[in-house]
Amino acid sequence: MASHVFGRGPAPLPVAARGEGCYIFDDAGRAYLDGSGGAAVSCLGHSDPDVRAAMHAQLDRIAFAHTGFFTSEPAEELAALLCAHAPEGIGKVYLLSGGSEAVEAAIKLARQYFLETGQPDRHRLIARRQSYHGNTLGALAAGGNAWRREKYAPLLVETHHIAPCFEYHFRGDDESAFDYGQRVANELDAEIERLGPETVMAFIAEPVVGATAGAVPAVEGYFRRIREICDRHGVLLILDEVMCGMGRTGTLFACEQDGIAPDIVTIAKGLGAGYAPIGAMLCSDTIHAAIASGSGSFQHGHTYHGHPLAAAAGRAVLGAILDRGLLDQVQTRGQTLSAALDARFGQHPPVGDIRGRGLFRGLELVEDRTTKQSFDPARRLHAKIKAAAMDEGLICYPAGGTVDGRNGDHVLLAPPFIISEDEIGMLVDRLARAVDTALAA
Numbered sequence: 001m002a003s004h005v006f007g008r009g010p011a012p013l014p015v016a017a018r019g020e021g022c023y024i025f026d027d028a029g030r031a032y033l034d035g036s037g038g039a040a041v042s043c044l045g046h047s048d049p050d051v052r053a054a055m056h057a058q059l060d061r062i063a064f065a066h067t068g069f070f071t072s073e074p075a076e077e078l079a080a081l082l083c084a085h086a087p088e089g090i091g092k093v094y095l096l097s098g099g100s101e102a103v104e105a106a107i108k109l110a111r112q113y114f115l116e117t118g119q120p121d122r123h124r125l126i127a128r129r130q131s132y133h134g135n136t137l138g139a140l141a142a143g144g145n146a147w148r149r150e151k152y153a154p155l156l157v158e159t160h161h162i163a164p165c166f167e168y169h170f171r172g173d174d175e176s177a178f179d180y181g182q183r184v185a186n187e188l189d190a191e192i193e194r195l196g197p198e199t200v201m202a203f204i205a206e207p208v209v210g211a212t213a214g215a216v217p218a219v220e221g222y223f224r225r226i227r228e229i230c231d232r233h234g235v236l237l238i239l240d241e242v243m244c245g246m247g248r249t250g251t252l253f254a255c256e257q258d259g260i261a262p263d264i265v266t267i268a269k270g271l272g273a274g275y276a277p278i279g280a281m282l283c284s285d286t287i288h289a290a291i292a293s294g295s296g297s298f299q300h301g302h303t304y305h306g307h308p309l310a311a312a313a314g315r316a317v318l319g320a321i322l323d324r325g326l327l328d329q330v331q332t333r334g335q336t337l338s339a340a341l342d343a344r345f346g347q348h349p350p351v352g353d354i355r356g357r358g359l360f361r362g363l364e365l366v367e368d369r370t371t372k373q374s375f376d377p378a379r380r381l382h383a384k385i386k387a388a389a390m391d392e393g394l395i396c397y398p399a400g401g402t403v404d405g406r407n408g409d410h411v412l413l414a415p416p417f418i419i420s421e422d423e424i425g426m427l428v429d430r431l432a433r434a435v436d437t438a439l440a441a
């Protein structure tokens with residue numbers, strides 16, 4: 001049957017017919033172990049009974065009421081619960097339909113904050129070359145992925161990019177990890193000075209870089225230095241936790257492990273856990289108060305923001321993460337996954353680096369372990385791994401693309417928090433076979 005869905009590419013895809021726990025079944029009944037939650041989405045696995053029940057109950061009451069007229073119980077409950085567990089100072093939640101929308105809202109809120117506080121020249125954004133913040137124009141402008149941006153460059157808002165914090169590739173041989181982190185964080189200071197602090201509104205970064213790099217956390221001390229630099233120049237710090245937030249790294253917000261609190265933080269994927277399209281932009285009471293006592297409201301909005309059914313899903317997901325002890329489980333299963341990856345790939349020459357936090361792990365493939373030279377991009381190794389993994393009955397999230405000429409093919413793993421020890425073993429076995437098949441092709 002011809003497909004009329006505007007898909008991602010020419011190749012026909014299997015039809016996802018059913019989901020259960022860590023598996024997706026196609027319409028022929030074949031099971032795929034969901035080793036990446038799609039793209040770090042399905043944190044509770046598929047068909048979770050509590051989320052389904054909460055959504056059914058909400059649907060039986062009311063699915064939609066426009067936020068111009070009403071708030072709703074699930075939206076209020078979700079926002080309150082998020083704030084109760086959010087980093088210090090964060091006190092308001094703006095519910096949206098996904099990650100890009102959350103980032104767009106964050107950028108616009110930063111701009112409006114400076115307009116309301118009498119600093120109209122602050123309009124510039126600084127981001128990192130190794131980053132993905134979404135595909136809408138504002139979020140795309142923030143992202144550092146050259147090939148995604150180049151076609152749309154004339155349409156993008158002014159963003160300046162600095163180096164990422166990527167120890168595996170860029171720490172000097174004679175430099176400690178800490179010193180390296182301070183050195184690259186100081187690039188933010190230099191960039192703000194170069195642009196003129198009075199023109200810079202915000203710096204945006206992912207605490208653990210996901211799609212562009214394969215689970216790369218910053219080194220110890222990096223984000224504390226970033227926080228100091230932002231504070232010194234009056235620049236807002238936006239953390240994009242769309243992929244790494246909602247418990248994925250073992251704490252509800254990834255930045256807890258870096259010991260800092262942002263002014264604005266975005267979340268999405270794990271918030272709806274795949275049950276509903278939902279994202280959120282959380283901001284500090286200070287930002288909210290400035291707007292409340294200024295023009296009175298954030299000049300933003302989407303028809304579906306604050307959607308009650310989506311909020312009911314998010315409320316149930318967050319409840320499950322907190323009440324079932326899943327944050328601890330992410331830490332212990334994350335250690336199991338990390339140990340299994342080390343055991344299987346630690347001595348495997350084409351695997352140069354194994355990294356990440358919690359159940360957010362990445363493998364990087366290199367042609368030469370000593371020079372860390374990546375494979376020729378023309379080989380499209382990541383695409384071959386993805387296809388071979390699907391043949392093995394494994395969903396993983398490989399990607400390619402370089403940052404400053406480094407970091408080629410990598411594989412991102414982000415399994416559901418409910419993955420068992422046996423399933424972790426199965427994931428690593430299937431991945432190992434897929435990597436070898438792809439390398440032999």
Ligand code: PMP
Binds near residue numbers: 103133134206240
């Ligand atoms: N920010 C980050 C860090 C992401 O990983 C993504 C999605 N991969 C987005 C933003 C965009 O989210 P969405 O695809 O839901 O628009």
